[in-house]
Amino acid sequence: MSENAKLSLPDGQSLELPVLTGTKNEKAIDISNLRKQTGYITLDPGFVNTGSCESAITFLDGEQGILQFRGYPIEQLAAKSTFLEVAYLLIHGELPNKLQQQSFVDRVSWHAMIHEDMRHFFDGFSQNAHPMVILSSMISSLSAYYVEASGKASIENLELNSARLIAKVTTIAAFAYKKSVGQPFVYPRDELSYCANFLNMMFAVPAESYELDPEIERTLELLLILHADHEQNCSASTVRVVGSSMANVYASVASGILALWGPLHGGANQQVVQMLQQIHDDKAGISKYIEMAKNPKSDFRLMGFGHRVYKNFDPRASILKDACDRLLNKLGTNDPLLEIALKLEETALSDDYFIERKLYPTLDFYTGIIYRAIGIPINMFTVMFALGRVPGWIAQWKEMHEDPKQKIARPRQLFTGQTERSYKPMDDRL
Numbered sequence: 001m002s003e004n005a006k007l008s009l010p011d012g013q014s015l016e017l018p019v020l021t022g023t024k025n026e027k028a029i030d031i032s033n034l035r036k037q038t039g040y041i042t043l044d045p046g047f048v049n050t051g052s053c054e055s056a057i058t059f060l061d062g063e064q065g066i067l068q069f070r071g072y073p074i075e076q077l078a079a080k081s082t083f084l085e086v087a088y089l090l091i092h093g094e095l096p097n098k099l100q101q102q103s104f105v106d107r108v109s110w111h112a113m114i115h116e117d118m119r120h121f122f123d124g125f126s127q128n129a130h131p132m133v134i135l136s137s138m139i140s141s142l143s144a145y146y147v148e149a150s151g152k153a154s155i156e157n158l159e160l161n162s163a164r165l166i167a168k169v170t171t172i173a174a175f176a177y178k179k180s181v182g183q184p185f186v187y188p189r190d191e192l193s194y195c196a197n198f199l200n201m202m203f204a205v206p207a208e209s210y211e212l213d214p215e216i217e218r219t220l221e222l223l224l225i226l227h228a229d230h231e232q233n234c235s236a237s238t239v240r241v242v243g244s245s246m247a248n249v250y251a252s253v254a255s256g257i258l259a260l261w262g263p264l265h266g267g268a269n270q271q272v273v274q275m276l277q278q279i280h281d282d283k284a285g286i287s288k289y290i291e292m293a294k295n296p297k298s299d300f301r302l303m304g305f306g307h308r309v310y311k312n313f314d315p316r317a318s319i320l321k322d323a324c325d326r327l328l329n330k331l332g333t334n335d336p337l338l339e340i341a342l343k344l345e346e347t348a349l350s351d352d353y354f355i356e357r358k359l360y361p362t363l364d365f366y367t368g369i370i371y372r373a374i375g376i377p378i379n380m381f382t383v384m385f386a387l388g389r390v391p392g393w394i395a396q397w398k399e400m401h402e403d404p405k406q407k408i409a410r411p412r413q414l415f416t417g418q419t420e421r422s423y424k425p426m427d428d429r430l
Contacts, residue, residue: 002018002019003018003019003021004016004017004018004019005017005018005019005029007034009038009040013038015034015037015038017029017030017031017034018030022054024059024061028051035412041412041414043414047237051232052232052237052240052409053232053240053399053400053403053406054403055231055232055396055399056070056093056399057069057070057090057229057231057392057395057396057399058070058090058229058230058231058392059071059231060230060231060309062307062309062310062311062312063311063312064312065310065312065313065314065315066315067230067315067316069086069089069090069228069229070089070090070093070094072089072095074225074226074315074316074319075315075319077089077225078222078225078226078316078319081225082194082221082225083194083195083221083224083225083228083388084101084104084105084108084166084194085101086225086228086391087104087166087228087390087391088100088101088104090228090229090391090392090394090395091158091162091391091394091395091398104163105194107160107163107167108163108166108167108194109167109188109190109194109197110163110167110190111163111164111167111168112167112168112170112171112188112190112197113168113171113187113188114138114142114168114171114172114175115145118138118141118145119175119185121137121138121141122134122175122176122179125137125179127179127180127182128180129179129180130261130379131173131176131177131180131379131380131383132257132258132260132261132382132383132386133261134172134176134179135169135172135173135176135257135383135386136254136255136257136258136261137254138172138176139165139168139169139172139250139253139254139257140250140251140254142164142165142168142250143248143250143251146161146164146250148160148161150248154248154249154250155398155401158249158394158398161248161249161250162249162391162394162398165249165250165253165390165394166390166391166394167188169386169387169390170188170194170197170198170201170387171188171201173198173380173383173384173386173387174186174198174201174202175201176383177202177377177380177383178201178202180377180379183205184205184206185201186200186201186202186204186205187201188201192212193217194221195217195218195220195221195224196212196217198220198387199212199216199217199220200212202376203375213330215326215327215330215331216327216374219323219326219327219370219374220374222319222320222323223320223367223370223384223388224387224388225388226316226319226320226363226388227363227384227385227387227388227389228388228389228391228392229389229391229392229395229396230389230392233265234259234260234262234264234265235256235257235259235260235265235266235389235393236256236392236393236396238255238256238258238259239252239253239255239256239393239396239397240396240397240400240409241409242255242256243397243400243401244400244406244407244408244409245408245409249394249397252393252397253390253393253394253397256386256389256393257386260382260385260386260389261382266382266385266386267381267382268303268304268362268364269304269364269365269367269368269371269381269382269385270368270378270379270381270382271303271304271364271368272303272304272341272364272365272367272368272369273337273368273369273371273372273378273381274303274378275302275303275304276337276340276341276344276368277337279340279344280336280337280340286340286343286344286347289302289344290302290344290347290348290351293305294353302344302348302359303364303365304361304362304364304365304366304368305348305354305359305360305361305362305365306357306358306359306360306362307362310362311358312358313358313360314360314362314363316363317360317361317362317363317365317366320363320366320367320370321345321361321366323366323370324366324369324370327370327373327374328342328369328373331373331374333373335372335373337372338369338372338373341365341368341369345361345365348360348361349361367381367384367385368381371384
């Protein structure tokens, strides 16, 4: 038996609204016919109470600290899976068998190179251009090279286009970094794994050999898995909105990259390191900043502590804490900022103020530390986030186009401007 909610309006109208139940017993009130039947709309700034779609990709329970991709707990995927396997899972809905996995890995490896003409695009960017600007521009420009990228062909050839995107985004990101430091580009190599290939393109130089560290490679793989999707966040919603116009997957993912670039979305890990640098430069010790964080009159915030969605703990942060400890022990890094970070972590996990308010270290806290430890520059932090998120964006775009109820995104508004008035000639205006 279906459930309904009853809405009573000030003008005397009343309406029965269907109540929908998700597979995790989440409840939603279907208001899709509200304006048509009553003339009313709902107002929800930031869409924080509004479901924009039905999705079977990612389940997130912030109160319980649960994150699942296609039903698989993030803890299991982080411990047992690879990034490309998780990418296949997100896009296709099921874990691949051995043949499917090998085919997908081979296809991604095959498409890692970018068209040679695109190398010249990098010459047009300033050396100081932010890598996220370059990444978005170059991903968007892929549309010009592949006829399978436009209109319905973009949907019909998604398996090919998704492999291209996942492959080429690492090459473009590495080339953007090389541009910023004035080093020659390093081309992808088919014999290397996905993460090893990216690290080689980032850090290898012609003058000397680059030795891959298996611990760094595995930690990077883990970071990409943990970032692969996170439900209907700002960038995922942007990809869906842009894609709803029939913009191709390259343009839609490029829009997601730009949404992620915003400091309120993808820039938190960068802010963590900037905070650590501030504490280090002050030389007053962390106790000063712990007290400032507790003081409601202070503008200072401990970056990387407390999450908007996770009100208990971020399960990704719990996984990454162990990886961070292993990596730092392996590298034996002597970095004053990392020492400050570890002291902050220890204090926050034992201080009643933070415990009572559930201000635990988040994923962003540990990613900032790890990226710094393995030599990723701070302006590349958000790029690293984007590399992990590409499969999730593709999966969201694909699911949207497969939804028979999908329409072009067109939010309503509550108009609060001037009522109608008459035009005045210039000489009559005061």
